[in-house]
């Protein structure tokens with residue numbers, strides 16, 4: 505089957521892609537502001553990244569090389585099915601190597617390797633509204649953003665500190681974008697927040713909530729904090745047990761009923777490429793066997 | 794069929810989904826990186842439209858987007874071409890989602906919608922046709938720019954005033970031949 509003969513390149517019809525493209529441009533012009541868009545039914549359930557898929561579909565060209573990650577891994581059911589979807593509907597090449605990809609669609613991680621200006625990072629977003637847990641009404645949160653009324657958000661973070669001695673929010677840690685909009689970076693670990701001031705274009709798509717937002721390259725992105733409690737990206741205090749990396753975000757893996765555990769890079773491509781380059785962690789020999 | 798009517802049917806995208814996809818990527822690139830210049834080559838619009846401006850219109854306009862044609866860009870040929878290829882309604886400046894013309898014809902730009910406090914995205918995007926488009930000129934600073942960038946602008950004051958409206962404001966494309974650059978409202982503009 506020739507993909508190029510199909511009218512709907514990347515599954516979505518041209519008029520819908522135009523609407524999404526216009527929303528992406530307005531999102532880039534007002535970084536961190538959530539642009540409403542008319543989300544379409546996609547051939548996958550909500551929660552499978554339909555917002556990210558629609559944004560990727562609007563941004564892809566047939567010349568792209570797409571990488572899809574789910575919590576850092578290329579081989580989960582979700583990542584594999586999205587990759588296959590675009591191979592079939594857009595005829596794009598795919599890759600698992602971060603540095604080879606021109607578009608990376610992600611759920612819940614930013615790759616460890618620094619992205620370049622020739623790359624686009626598309627986030628799948630479940631809940632785009634950072635103020636939602638403070639105020640369920642959309643009309644109210646929209647008003648709060650318009651008035652820069654972010655005091656409640658700071659109060660919530662400060663309550664964390666008085667209760668736990670630190671800010672307990674570990675994922676979807678809110679950021680201030682370009683000194684104007686408080687934005688939900690999607691449920692990435694706060695470890696990833698400092699990477700958001702990057703060379704690549706970052707696009708965010710929330711399908712169920714019908715929002716698109718964006719962060720252009722080198723936009724100021726500041727994790728909310730307090731003078732006496734500065735933001736702490738909180739790196740786990742171990743190297744990766746497979747590749748020895750000391751600078752990566754780690755997943756904890758339970759090994760047996762005796763409670764033995766190992767820590768491994770959540771970014772599987774990063775871990776593999778380090779091992780291929782000869783780096784070894786504490787348990788490298790055992791897991792090779 | 795008259796020659797003019799036939800002309801309206803030509804000059805569209807040869808392969809709409811693929812041409813639009815490539816054109817959008819260049820469009821997105823320039824909006825994400827104010828001051829950068831890219832090529833838009835896919836359309837063959839009637840005079841006086843540039844190839845880049847015609848390509849932008851085919852990429853972004855449709856029956857959902859009111860288009861304002863300013864000054865010498867408001868001709869029957871242009872209207873027919875826009876109608877046939879996009880279906881975009883031609884509207885007054887006050888109702889424009891997109892506007893097309895020279896800087897002189899588009900001015901005063903205070904006529905165009907700048908969005909609302911709660912919906913700053915409901916603002917016009919202006920396509921400003923230039924004789925030439927060069928990198929030397931005003932100094933730009935803001936999102937999408939690592940330190941500073943430069944771009945030849947028709948003036949500085951109007952763009953500086955537009956930036957002061959942030960997060961409201963207009964967004965701009967500049968086109969000359971097949972070249973395109975952009976200036977979103979987020980960019981601070983200073984005399985070079």
Ligand SMILES: [Zn+2]
Nearest residue numbers: 744747769775
């Ligand atoms: Zn590792």
